[in-house]
Amino acid sequence: MSKLIIFPGQGAQYGGMAKDLYEQNDKARAVLDKIFSYTDFDLKEIMFSEDDDRLNDTKYTQPALFAHSLAVLAATGLKGDYLLGHSLGELPALVHAGTVSLKDGVKLVTRRGELMSQADSGAMAAVIGMGFKDLEDACSSASEGDSKVAPANINAPDQVVVSGDTEAVDRFKALAKERGARRIIPLKVSGAFHSHLMEPARAEFKTFTETIEFKDANIPVIQNVSAKAETDAATIKHQFVEQITHPVRFVECVETAASLGVTEAVEVGPKKVQSGLVRKITKEISTSNIDTFEQAEGFLNE
Template structure:
Protein backbone atom coordinates (compact mmCIF):
# COMPACT_ATOMS: atom_id res chain seq x y z
CA UNK A 1 0.00 0.00 0.00
CA UNK A 2 1.56 3.29 -1.11
CA UNK A 3 1.35 6.43 0.99
CA UNK A 4 0.85 9.87 -0.51
CA UNK A 5 1.96 12.88 1.55
CA UNK A 6 -0.06 16.05 0.91
CA UNK A 7 1.30 19.56 1.57
CA UNK A 8 -1.29 22.37 1.90
CA UNK A 9 -1.13 25.79 0.27
CA UNK A 10 -2.02 29.35 1.13
CA UNK A 11 -5.22 29.89 3.10
CA UNK A 12 -4.63 27.12 5.66
CA UNK A 13 -2.54 29.29 8.00
CA UNK A 14 -3.70 30.30 11.49
CA UNK A 15 -2.17 32.15 14.43
CA UNK A 16 -0.39 29.77 16.79
CA UNK A 17 0.33 27.24 14.04
CA UNK A 18 2.99 24.65 15.01
CA UNK A 19 3.58 26.29 18.41
CA UNK A 20 2.55 23.14 20.31
CA UNK A 21 4.89 21.04 18.14
CA UNK A 22 7.73 23.45 18.87
CA UNK A 23 7.10 23.17 22.60
CA UNK A 24 6.61 19.39 22.76
CA UNK A 25 8.74 17.76 20.04
CA UNK A 26 12.54 18.14 19.95
CA UNK A 27 12.58 16.95 16.31
CA UNK A 28 9.85 19.39 15.36
CA UNK A 29 11.63 22.22 17.18
CA UNK A 30 14.88 21.48 15.33
CA UNK A 31 13.11 21.61 11.96
CA UNK A 32 11.36 24.88 12.84
CA UNK A 33 14.55 26.49 14.16
CA UNK A 34 16.29 25.56 10.90
CA UNK A 35 13.64 27.52 8.99
CA UNK A 36 13.61 30.43 11.46
CA UNK A 37 17.40 30.81 11.21
CA UNK A 38 17.30 31.04 7.42
CA UNK A 39 14.86 33.94 7.00
CA UNK A 40 15.56 37.61 7.74
CA UNK A 41 12.34 38.28 9.67
CA UNK A 42 10.89 36.95 12.93
CA UNK A 43 8.87 34.07 11.49
CA UNK A 44 8.61 32.43 14.91
CA UNK A 45 6.62 35.35 16.33
CA UNK A 46 4.57 35.70 13.16
CA UNK A 47 3.49 32.06 13.43
CA UNK A 48 3.13 31.66 17.18
CA UNK A 49 1.64 35.03 18.23
CA UNK A 50 -1.49 36.96 17.26
CA UNK A 51 0.35 38.63 14.39
CA UNK A 52 -1.63 39.98 11.43
CA UNK A 53 1.41 39.62 9.17
CA UNK A 54 0.73 35.88 9.00
CA UNK A 55 -1.89 36.58 6.31
CA UNK A 56 0.55 38.55 4.16
CA UNK A 57 1.86 36.37 1.32
CA UNK A 58 5.56 36.98 1.99
CA UNK A 59 5.12 35.53 5.51
CA UNK A 60 2.31 33.06 4.86
CA UNK A 61 4.35 30.96 2.46
CA UNK A 62 7.40 30.39 4.72
CA UNK A 63 5.04 29.73 7.66
CA UNK A 64 3.22 26.95 5.82
CA UNK A 65 6.54 25.52 4.63
CA UNK A 66 7.82 25.48 8.23
CA UNK A 67 4.69 23.87 9.67
CA UNK A 68 4.67 21.01 7.17
CA UNK A 69 8.34 20.22 7.81
CA UNK A 70 7.74 20.36 11.57
CA UNK A 71 5.00 17.74 11.28
CA UNK A 72 7.25 15.53 9.16
CA UNK A 73 10.08 15.81 11.67
CA UNK A 74 7.87 15.26 14.72
CA UNK A 75 6.24 12.13 13.28
CA UNK A 76 9.16 10.69 11.32
CA UNK A 77 6.62 9.94 8.61
CA UNK A 78 7.83 8.87 5.16
CA UNK A 79 5.89 8.99 1.92
CA UNK A 80 6.05 6.87 -1.24
CA UNK A 81 5.09 9.93 -3.30
CA UNK A 82 4.39 13.60 -2.60
CA UNK A 83 1.91 16.21 -3.78
CA UNK A 84 1.91 19.85 -2.74
CA UNK A 85 -0.78 22.41 -3.51
CA UNK A 86 0.86 25.52 -4.99
CA UNK A 87 3.54 26.59 -2.47
CA UNK A 88 3.08 23.15 -0.86
CA UNK A 89 5.22 21.86 -3.69
CA UNK A 90 8.29 23.30 -1.94
CA UNK A 91 8.14 21.31 1.34
CA UNK A 92 7.20 18.34 -0.86
CA UNK A 93 10.49 18.78 -2.74
CA UNK A 94 12.39 18.86 0.55
CA UNK A 95 10.72 15.63 1.69
CA UNK A 96 11.50 14.00 -1.67
CA UNK A 97 15.19 14.96 -1.36
CA UNK A 98 15.14 17.34 -4.33
CA UNK A 99 16.03 20.36 -2.18
CA UNK A 100 17.89 20.83 1.08
CA UNK A 101 15.84 22.48 3.82
CA UNK A 102 18.15 25.52 3.59
CA UNK A 103 17.59 25.94 -0.15
CA UNK A 104 13.89 25.27 0.30
CA UNK A 105 13.64 28.09 2.85
CA UNK A 106 15.48 30.52 0.56
CA UNK A 107 13.22 29.64 -2.36
CA UNK A 108 9.94 29.84 -0.46
CA UNK A 109 10.87 33.20 1.09
CA UNK A 110 11.78 34.62 -2.33
CA UNK A 111 8.63 33.17 -3.93
CA UNK A 112 6.41 34.72 -1.26
CA UNK A 113 8.13 38.09 -1.52
CA UNK A 114 7.84 38.21 -5.31
CA UNK A 115 4.22 37.08 -5.43
CA UNK A 116 3.24 39.63 -2.77
CA UNK A 117 4.34 42.50 -5.03
CA UNK A 118 1.73 41.87 -7.73
CA UNK A 119 -1.15 44.37 -7.90
CA UNK A 120 -4.38 44.84 -9.83
CA UNK A 121 -5.55 41.27 -9.59
CA UNK A 122 -8.07 39.16 -7.74
CA UNK A 123 -9.27 35.61 -7.24
CA UNK A 124 -12.64 33.95 -6.66
CA UNK A 125 -13.79 30.45 -5.77
CA UNK A 126 -16.50 29.01 -8.01
CA UNK A 127 -18.72 26.31 -6.50
CA UNK A 128 -21.09 24.19 -8.54
CA UNK A 129 -19.64 24.52 -12.05
CA UNK A 130 -17.56 21.95 -13.87
CA UNK A 131 -14.02 22.94 -14.78
CA UNK A 132 -14.77 22.88 -18.51
CA UNK A 133 -17.65 25.34 -18.01
CA UNK A 134 -15.41 27.63 -15.97
CA UNK A 135 -12.73 27.51 -18.67
CA UNK A 136 -15.28 28.30 -21.39
CA UNK A 137 -16.57 31.32 -19.46
CA UNK A 138 -13.01 32.56 -18.86
CA UNK A 139 -12.30 32.28 -22.60
CA UNK A 140 -15.53 34.14 -23.41
CA UNK A 141 -14.77 37.08 -21.10
CA UNK A 142 -11.01 37.45 -21.61
CA UNK A 143 -9.54 39.99 -24.04
CA UNK A 144 -6.00 40.96 -25.01
CA UNK A 145 -5.92 43.58 -22.25
CA UNK A 146 -7.92 41.83 -19.49
CA UNK A 147 -7.82 38.15 -18.68
CA UNK A 148 -9.26 35.70 -16.20
CA UNK A 149 -8.28 32.02 -16.01
CA UNK A 150 -8.69 28.90 -13.87
CA UNK A 151 -6.03 28.99 -11.15
CA UNK A 152 -6.86 26.06 -8.87
CA UNK A 153 -8.78 23.02 -10.14
CA UNK A 154 -9.52 21.80 -6.63
CA UNK A 155 -12.47 19.41 -7.00
CA UNK A 156 -14.92 18.35 -9.73
CA UNK A 157 -17.30 21.16 -8.70
CA UNK A 158 -14.79 23.63 -7.22
CA UNK A 159 -12.48 25.84 -9.26
CA UNK A 160 -10.68 29.04 -8.29
CA UNK A 161 -10.28 31.69 -10.99
CA UNK A 162 -7.64 34.39 -11.10
CA UNK A 163 -6.96 37.51 -13.15
CA UNK A 164 -7.67 41.21 -13.53
CA UNK A 165 -9.77 42.41 -10.61
CA UNK A 166 -12.42 44.17 -12.72
CA UNK A 167 -12.92 41.04 -14.79
CA UNK A 168 -13.29 38.85 -11.69
CA UNK A 169 -16.43 40.84 -10.82
CA UNK A 170 -17.84 40.33 -14.32
CA UNK A 171 -16.98 36.65 -14.16
CA UNK A 172 -18.81 36.26 -10.83
CA UNK A 173 -22.02 37.75 -12.21
CA UNK A 174 -21.88 35.64 -15.39
CA UNK A 175 -21.03 32.44 -13.53
CA UNK A 176 -24.11 32.82 -11.33
CA UNK A 177 -26.22 33.36 -14.46
CA UNK A 178 -24.71 30.15 -15.86
CA UNK A 179 -25.64 28.04 -12.85
CA UNK A 180 -22.81 28.40 -10.33
CA UNK A 181 -24.12 27.84 -6.80
CA UNK A 182 -21.68 30.30 -5.24
CA UNK A 183 -18.87 32.59 -6.36
CA UNK A 184 -16.79 33.86 -3.46
CA UNK A 185 -14.09 36.54 -3.84
CA UNK A 186 -10.93 35.47 -2.00
CA UNK A 187 -9.00 37.71 0.38
CA UNK A 188 -5.62 37.41 -1.33
CA UNK A 189 -2.91 39.93 -2.15
CA UNK A 190 -2.72 39.12 -5.86
CA UNK A 191 -3.90 37.06 -8.81
CA UNK A 192 -1.88 33.92 -8.17
CA UNK A 193 -1.40 31.41 -11.01
CA UNK A 194 -2.30 33.96 -13.66
CA UNK A 195 -0.67 36.21 -16.28
CA UNK A 196 -0.35 38.94 -13.64
CA UNK A 197 2.45 36.86 -12.08
CA UNK A 198 4.61 36.99 -15.25
CA UNK A 199 7.06 39.48 -13.74
CA UNK A 200 7.32 37.50 -10.50
CA UNK A 201 7.94 34.33 -12.52
CA UNK A 202 10.79 35.95 -14.47
CA UNK A 203 12.51 37.09 -11.27
CA UNK A 204 11.87 33.72 -9.62
CA UNK A 205 13.45 31.92 -12.59
CA UNK A 206 16.60 34.02 -12.26
CA UNK A 207 16.73 33.40 -8.50
CA UNK A 208 16.48 29.58 -8.67
CA UNK A 209 18.73 29.17 -11.73
CA UNK A 210 21.86 28.52 -9.65
CA UNK A 211 20.20 26.37 -6.97
CA UNK A 212 20.83 22.65 -7.32
CA UNK A 213 17.81 20.37 -7.67
CA UNK A 214 18.72 16.73 -6.95
CA UNK A 215 16.96 13.66 -8.38
CA UNK A 216 13.97 12.86 -6.14
CA UNK A 217 14.08 9.82 -3.89
CA UNK A 218 10.33 9.41 -4.40
CA UNK A 219 8.07 10.66 -7.23
CA UNK A 220 6.84 14.27 -7.06
CA UNK A 221 3.40 14.81 -8.57
CA UNK A 222 3.62 18.36 -9.87
CA UNK A 223 0.83 20.89 -10.27
CA UNK A 224 1.76 21.94 -13.82
CA UNK A 225 1.88 18.53 -15.53
CA UNK A 226 -0.23 16.57 -13.02
CA UNK A 227 2.32 13.79 -13.53
CA UNK A 228 4.75 11.98 -11.24
CA UNK A 229 8.04 13.63 -12.13
CA UNK A 230 11.52 12.22 -11.44
CA UNK A 231 13.78 14.45 -13.57
CA UNK A 232 15.22 17.34 -11.50
CA UNK A 233 15.48 19.58 -14.56
CA UNK A 234 11.77 19.10 -15.30
CA UNK A 235 10.90 19.58 -11.63
CA UNK A 236 12.75 22.92 -11.48
CA UNK A 237 11.21 24.13 -14.75
CA UNK A 238 7.68 23.25 -13.62
CA UNK A 239 8.15 24.81 -10.18
CA UNK A 240 8.88 28.07 -12.02
CA UNK A 241 5.99 27.71 -14.50
CA UNK A 242 3.58 26.94 -11.65
CA UNK A 243 3.55 30.62 -10.65
CA UNK A 244 1.46 31.47 -13.74
CA UNK A 245 -0.09 28.04 -14.40
CA UNK A 246 -3.14 26.38 -12.84
CA UNK A 247 -2.86 23.94 -9.95
CA UNK A 248 -4.40 20.82 -11.50
CA UNK A 249 -5.19 19.19 -8.17
CA UNK A 250 -7.97 16.89 -9.38
CA UNK A 251 -5.71 15.38 -12.05
CA UNK A 252 -2.82 15.21 -9.57
CA UNK A 253 -4.94 13.10 -7.21
CA UNK A 254 -6.00 10.85 -10.09
CA UNK A 255 -2.30 10.39 -10.96
CA UNK A 256 -1.53 9.45 -7.35
CA UNK A 257 -4.28 6.82 -7.41
CA UNK A 258 -2.99 5.49 -10.75
CA UNK A 259 0.49 5.27 -9.17
CA UNK A 260 -0.94 3.09 -6.38
CA UNK A 261 -1.70 5.54 -3.58
CA UNK A 262 -4.09 3.94 -1.11
CA UNK A 263 -3.42 6.26 1.83
CA UNK A 264 -3.06 10.06 1.87
CA UNK A 265 -1.80 12.03 4.85
CA UNK A 266 -1.92 15.83 4.85
CA UNK A 267 0.91 17.37 6.88
CA UNK A 268 0.50 20.97 8.04
CA UNK A 269 -2.28 23.32 9.11
CA UNK A 270 -5.95 22.36 8.86
CA UNK A 271 -7.35 19.70 6.52
CA UNK A 272 -8.29 21.46 3.29
CA UNK A 273 -6.59 18.97 0.98
CA UNK A 274 -7.91 15.96 2.92
CA UNK A 275 -11.42 17.26 2.32
CA UNK A 276 -10.76 17.80 -1.39
CA UNK A 277 -9.29 14.28 -1.66
CA UNK A 278 -12.55 12.81 -0.38
CA UNK A 279 -14.49 14.72 -3.01
CA UNK A 280 -12.20 13.46 -5.77
CA UNK A 281 -11.66 9.79 -4.85
CA UNK A 282 -13.12 8.11 -1.78
CA UNK A 283 -11.11 4.93 -2.38
CA UNK A 284 -8.09 6.59 -0.75
CA UNK A 285 -7.88 6.60 3.05
CA UNK A 286 -7.27 10.23 4.08
CA UNK A 287 -6.14 11.91 7.30
CA UNK A 288 -4.34 15.03 8.42
CA UNK A 289 -1.68 15.87 11.00
CA UNK A 290 -1.63 19.47 12.21
CA UNK A 291 -1.28 19.59 16.01
CA UNK A 292 0.92 17.83 18.57
CA UNK A 293 -2.13 15.86 19.68
CA UNK A 294 -2.51 14.53 16.13
CA UNK A 295 1.22 13.79 15.99
CA UNK A 296 0.81 11.58 19.08
CA UNK A 297 -2.29 9.92 17.65
CA UNK A 298 -0.31 9.04 14.53
CA UNK A 299 2.61 7.69 16.52
CA UNK A 300 0.32 5.58 18.74
CA UNK A 301 -1.92 4.45 15.87
Protein backbone atom coordinates in the same frame (compact mmCIF):
# COMPACT_ATOMS: atom_id res chain seq x y z
CA MET B 1 -1.08 -0.07 -1.55
CA SER B 2 0.92 3.15 -1.59
CA LYS B 3 0.90 6.19 0.68
CA LEU B 4 0.71 9.83 -0.47
CA ILE B 5 1.91 12.73 1.67
CA ILE B 6 0.05 15.98 0.96
CA PHE B 7 1.37 19.46 1.79
CA PRO B 8 -1.22 22.28 2.15
CA GLY B 9 -1.05 25.66 0.45
CA GLN B 10 -1.88 29.24 1.27
CA GLY B 11 -5.06 29.85 3.25
CA ALA B 12 -4.46 27.08 5.83
CA GLN B 13 -2.39 29.27 8.19
CA TYR B 14 -3.62 30.16 11.69
CA GLY B 15 -2.25 32.00 14.72
CA GLY B 16 -0.12 29.80 16.96
CA MET B 17 0.60 27.28 14.20
CA ALA B 18 3.22 24.62 15.10
CA LYS B 19 3.83 26.16 18.55
CA ASP B 20 2.77 22.98 20.36
CA LEU B 21 5.03 20.87 18.14
CA TYR B 22 7.94 23.19 18.91
CA GLU B 23 7.36 23.07 22.65
CA GLN B 24 6.69 19.34 22.97
CA ASN B 25 8.72 17.54 20.31
CA ASP B 26 12.52 17.74 20.12
CA LYS B 27 12.74 16.78 16.44
CA ALA B 28 10.15 19.34 15.39
CA ARG B 29 11.92 21.99 17.47
CA ALA B 30 15.26 21.19 15.86
CA VAL B 31 13.99 21.61 12.28
CA LEU B 32 12.02 24.73 13.18
CA ASP B 33 15.05 26.31 14.85
CA LYS B 34 17.07 25.66 11.69
CA ILE B 35 14.39 27.26 9.52
CA PHE B 36 14.10 30.25 11.87
CA SER B 37 17.88 30.74 11.75
CA TYR B 38 17.80 30.93 7.94
CA THR B 39 15.30 33.83 7.78
CA ASP B 40 16.10 37.52 8.26
CA PHE B 41 12.73 38.16 9.94
CA ASP B 42 11.23 36.68 13.12
CA LEU B 43 9.26 33.80 11.63
CA LYS B 44 8.96 32.19 15.05
CA GLU B 45 7.11 35.20 16.44
CA ILE B 46 4.89 35.45 13.36
CA MET B 47 3.87 31.79 13.57
CA PHE B 48 3.51 31.40 17.32
CA SER B 49 1.58 34.61 18.03
CA GLU B 50 -2.19 34.23 18.22
CA ASP B 51 -2.87 37.55 16.49
CA ASP B 52 0.06 38.66 14.31
CA ASP B 53 -1.39 40.24 11.16
CA ARG B 54 1.83 39.49 9.29
CA LEU B 55 0.85 35.82 9.11
CA ASN B 56 -1.67 36.68 6.38
CA ASP B 57 0.91 38.60 4.33
CA THR B 58 2.03 36.29 1.51
CA LYS B 59 5.72 37.00 2.11
CA TYR B 60 5.37 35.52 5.62
CA THR B 61 2.50 33.09 5.03
CA GLN B 62 4.50 30.94 2.65
CA PRO B 63 7.53 30.39 4.93
CA ALA B 64 5.16 29.69 7.85
CA LEU B 65 3.31 26.95 5.96
CA PHE B 66 6.61 25.50 4.72
CA ALA B 67 7.96 25.36 8.28
CA HIS B 68 4.85 23.79 9.79
CA SER B 69 4.70 20.95 7.26
CA LEU B 70 8.35 20.08 7.76
CA ALA B 71 7.94 20.22 11.55
CA VAL B 72 5.15 17.62 11.31
CA LEU B 73 7.36 15.37 9.19
CA ALA B 74 10.23 15.71 11.66
CA ALA B 75 7.97 14.93 14.62
CA THR B 76 6.43 11.83 13.04
CA GLY B 77 9.14 10.42 10.78
CA LEU B 78 6.34 9.85 8.27
CA LYS B 79 7.36 8.18 5.01
CA GLY B 80 5.39 8.18 1.79
CA ASP B 81 5.65 6.61 -1.65
CA TYR B 82 4.53 9.79 -3.43
CA LEU B 83 4.38 13.48 -2.52
CA LEU B 84 1.90 16.17 -3.55
CA GLY B 85 1.88 19.83 -2.55
CA HIS B 86 -0.87 22.34 -3.30
CA SER B 87 0.81 25.41 -4.86
CA LEU B 88 3.28 26.59 -2.19
CA GLY B 89 3.03 23.11 -0.64
CA GLU B 90 5.11 21.75 -3.50
CA LEU B 91 8.22 23.30 -1.96
CA PRO B 92 8.29 21.44 1.39
CA ALA B 93 7.56 18.35 -0.72
CA LEU B 94 10.74 19.04 -2.72
CA VAL B 95 12.75 19.41 0.48
CA HIS B 96 11.34 16.14 1.84
CA ALA B 97 12.16 14.45 -1.49
CA GLY B 98 15.80 15.59 -1.23
CA THR B 99 15.51 17.75 -4.36
CA VAL B 100 16.60 20.90 -2.53
CA SER B 101 18.31 21.28 0.84
CA LEU B 102 16.46 22.72 3.83
CA LYS B 103 18.53 25.91 3.69
CA ASP B 104 17.88 26.36 -0.03
CA GLY B 105 14.22 25.54 0.53
CA VAL B 106 14.00 28.46 2.97
CA LYS B 107 15.70 30.72 0.43
CA LEU B 108 13.23 29.63 -2.26
CA VAL B 109 10.10 29.98 -0.12
CA THR B 110 11.19 33.38 1.15
CA ARG B 111 11.90 34.71 -2.35
CA ARG B 112 8.72 33.18 -3.79
CA GLY B 113 6.63 34.78 -1.04
CA GLU B 114 8.29 38.17 -1.55
CA LEU B 115 7.76 38.14 -5.32
CA MET B 116 4.17 36.95 -5.15
CA SER B 117 3.29 39.53 -2.49
CA GLN B 118 4.59 42.28 -4.80
CA ALA B 119 2.19 41.28 -7.58
CA ASP B 120 -0.67 43.38 -6.25
CA SER B 121 -3.01 43.63 -9.24
CA GLY B 122 -5.93 41.46 -10.30
CA ALA B 123 -8.48 39.38 -8.42
CA MET B 124 -9.46 35.80 -7.60
CA ALA B 125 -12.79 34.13 -6.92
CA ALA B 126 -13.84 30.66 -5.80
CA VAL B 127 -16.63 29.08 -7.84
CA ILE B 128 -18.80 26.37 -6.28
CA GLY B 129 -21.14 24.06 -8.18
CA MET B 130 -20.28 24.77 -11.81
CA GLY B 131 -19.10 22.19 -14.34
CA PHE B 132 -15.51 22.70 -15.43
CA LYS B 133 -16.31 22.92 -19.14
CA ASP B 134 -18.97 25.57 -18.47
CA LEU B 135 -16.50 27.42 -16.25
CA GLU B 136 -13.80 27.38 -18.94
CA ASP B 137 -16.32 28.68 -21.49
CA ALA B 138 -17.33 31.49 -19.12
CA CYS B 139 -13.67 32.42 -18.61
CA SER B 140 -13.16 32.54 -22.38
CA SER B 141 -16.25 34.70 -22.85
CA ALA B 142 -15.21 37.06 -20.04
CA SER B 143 -11.67 37.53 -21.42
CA GLU B 144 -11.33 40.52 -23.74
CA GLY B 145 -7.97 41.44 -25.28
CA ASP B 146 -5.35 41.81 -22.52
CA SER B 147 -8.03 41.63 -19.81
CA LYS B 148 -8.15 37.90 -19.03
CA VAL B 149 -9.45 35.41 -16.48
CA ALA B 150 -8.70 31.68 -16.29
CA PRO B 151 -8.88 28.71 -13.89
CA ALA B 152 -6.13 28.97 -11.25
CA ASN B 153 -6.85 26.22 -8.72
CA ILE B 154 -8.81 23.18 -9.93
CA ASN B 155 -9.47 21.91 -6.42
CA ALA B 156 -12.42 19.55 -6.83
CA PRO B 157 -14.96 18.66 -9.51
CA ASP B 158 -17.32 21.33 -8.18
CA GLN B 159 -14.79 23.78 -6.71
CA VAL B 160 -12.49 25.88 -8.89
CA VAL B 161 -10.74 29.19 -8.24
CA VAL B 162 -10.42 31.63 -11.13
CA SER B 163 -7.80 34.37 -11.37
CA GLY B 164 -6.97 37.31 -13.60
CA ASP B 165 -7.57 40.99 -14.28
CA THR B 166 -10.15 42.51 -11.95
CA GLU B 167 -12.48 43.61 -14.76
CA ALA B 168 -12.33 40.16 -16.38
CA VAL B 169 -13.06 38.45 -13.06
CA ASP B 170 -16.06 40.76 -12.58
CA ARG B 171 -17.34 39.89 -16.07
CA PHE B 172 -16.81 36.20 -15.29
CA LYS B 173 -18.78 36.43 -12.02
CA ALA B 174 -21.78 37.88 -13.84
CA LEU B 175 -21.61 35.21 -16.55
CA ALA B 176 -21.10 32.37 -14.08
CA LYS B 177 -24.20 33.39 -12.13
CA GLU B 178 -26.21 33.44 -15.35
CA ARG B 179 -24.87 30.00 -16.27
CA GLY B 180 -25.77 28.26 -13.03
CA ALA B 181 -22.84 28.59 -10.60
CA ARG B 182 -24.19 27.79 -7.13
CA ARG B 183 -21.84 30.18 -5.32
CA ILE B 184 -19.12 32.67 -6.25
CA ILE B 185 -16.86 33.84 -3.43
CA PRO B 186 -14.41 36.74 -4.00
CA LEU B 187 -11.09 35.89 -2.30
CA LYS B 188 -9.09 38.28 -0.15
CA VAL B 189 -5.70 37.93 -1.82
CA SER B 190 -2.86 40.33 -2.58
CA GLY B 191 -2.74 39.41 -6.26
CA ALA B 192 -4.03 37.17 -9.04
CA PHE B 193 -2.01 34.04 -8.23
CA HIS B 194 -1.45 31.37 -10.90
CA SER B 195 -2.42 33.78 -13.69
CA HIS B 196 -0.74 35.75 -16.49
CA LEU B 197 -0.42 38.69 -14.09
CA MET B 198 2.23 36.74 -12.15
CA GLU B 199 4.62 36.70 -15.14
CA PRO B 200 7.00 39.33 -13.66
CA ALA B 201 7.22 37.25 -10.46
CA ARG B 202 7.78 34.05 -12.47
CA ALA B 203 10.59 35.64 -14.51
CA GLU B 204 12.38 36.94 -11.40
CA PHE B 205 11.89 33.66 -9.57
CA LYS B 206 13.34 31.75 -12.52
CA THR B 207 16.48 33.90 -12.36
CA PHE B 208 16.71 33.31 -8.61
CA THR B 209 16.40 29.52 -8.96
CA GLU B 210 19.46 29.49 -11.20
CA THR B 211 21.52 30.01 -8.02
CA ILE B 212 19.96 26.94 -6.34
CA GLU B 213 21.01 23.31 -6.83
CA PHE B 214 18.16 20.91 -7.61
CA LYS B 215 18.76 17.14 -7.39
CA ASP B 216 16.71 14.20 -8.62
CA ALA B 217 13.91 13.40 -6.18
CA ASN B 218 14.26 10.39 -3.86
CA ILE B 219 10.45 10.20 -3.71
CA PRO B 220 8.33 11.00 -6.80
CA VAL B 221 6.58 14.37 -6.58
CA ILE B 222 3.23 14.73 -8.37
CA GLN B 223 3.65 18.27 -9.67
CA ASN B 224 0.87 20.83 -10.07
CA VAL B 225 1.85 21.82 -13.62
CA SER B 226 2.01 18.37 -15.27
CA ALA B 227 -0.13 16.36 -12.81
CA LYS B 228 2.52 13.64 -13.25
CA ALA B 229 4.89 11.98 -10.78
CA GLU B 230 8.29 13.52 -11.45
CA THR B 231 11.79 12.67 -10.22
CA ASP B 232 14.07 14.41 -12.76
CA ALA B 233 15.74 17.49 -11.24
CA ALA B 234 15.56 19.66 -14.38
CA THR B 235 11.89 18.84 -14.96
CA ILE B 236 10.98 19.51 -11.33
CA LYS B 237 12.85 22.82 -11.30
CA HIS B 238 11.25 24.02 -14.54
CA GLN B 239 7.73 23.09 -13.46
CA PHE B 240 8.12 24.55 -9.99
CA VAL B 241 8.96 27.90 -11.59
CA GLU B 242 6.19 27.65 -14.19
CA GLN B 243 3.66 26.88 -11.47
CA ILE B 244 3.54 30.59 -10.55
CA THR B 245 1.65 31.39 -13.77
CA HIS B 246 -0.02 28.02 -14.36
CA PRO B 247 -3.09 26.46 -12.72
CA VAL B 248 -2.86 24.05 -9.81
CA ARG B 249 -4.32 20.87 -11.36
CA PHE B 250 -5.14 19.31 -8.01
CA VAL B 251 -7.99 17.11 -9.27
CA GLU B 252 -5.73 15.54 -11.92
CA CYS B 253 -2.89 15.19 -9.40
CA VAL B 254 -5.10 13.18 -7.06
CA GLU B 255 -6.39 11.09 -9.97
CA THR B 256 -2.76 10.41 -10.92
CA ALA B 257 -2.06 9.25 -7.36
CA ALA B 258 -5.01 6.87 -7.48
CA SER B 259 -3.85 5.49 -10.83
CA LEU B 260 -0.42 4.82 -9.29
CA GLY B 261 -1.97 2.65 -6.60
CA VAL B 262 -2.19 5.18 -3.76
CA THR B 263 -4.78 4.06 -1.22
CA GLU B 264 -3.90 6.35 1.70
CA ALA B 265 -3.16 10.09 1.88
CA VAL B 266 -1.81 11.91 4.93
CA GLU B 267 -1.91 15.71 4.96
CA VAL B 268 0.91 17.27 6.98
CA GLY B 269 0.65 20.84 8.21
CA PRO B 270 -2.09 23.26 9.26
CA LYS B 271 -5.78 22.30 9.03
CA LYS B 272 -7.15 19.63 6.67
CA VAL B 273 -8.31 21.47 3.54
CA GLN B 274 -6.58 19.17 1.06
CA SER B 275 -7.87 16.03 2.79
CA GLY B 276 -11.42 17.26 2.25
CA LEU B 277 -10.70 17.93 -1.43
CA VAL B 278 -9.26 14.43 -1.91
CA ARG B 279 -12.48 12.92 -0.54
CA LYS B 280 -14.48 14.92 -3.11
CA ILE B 281 -12.25 13.71 -5.95
CA THR B 282 -12.01 9.97 -5.27
CA LYS B 283 -13.30 7.27 -2.94
CA GLU B 284 -10.24 5.12 -3.64
CA ILE B 285 -7.97 7.02 -1.24
CA SER B 286 -8.52 7.21 2.52
CA THR B 287 -7.39 10.45 4.19
CA SER B 288 -6.04 11.70 7.49
CA ASN B 289 -4.21 14.80 8.63
CA ILE B 290 -1.49 15.69 11.12
CA ASP B 291 -1.42 19.30 12.28
CA THR B 292 -0.93 19.40 16.06
CA PHE B 293 1.37 17.70 18.57
CA GLU B 294 -1.58 15.64 19.79
CA GLN B 295 -2.27 14.37 16.27
CA ALA B 296 1.44 13.61 15.77
CA GLU B 297 1.45 11.60 19.00
CA GLY B 298 -1.66 9.75 17.86
CA PHE B 299 0.06 8.83 14.59
CA LEU B 300 3.18 7.57 16.41
CA ASN B 301 1.05 5.48 18.80
CA GLU B 302 -1.01 3.78 16.08
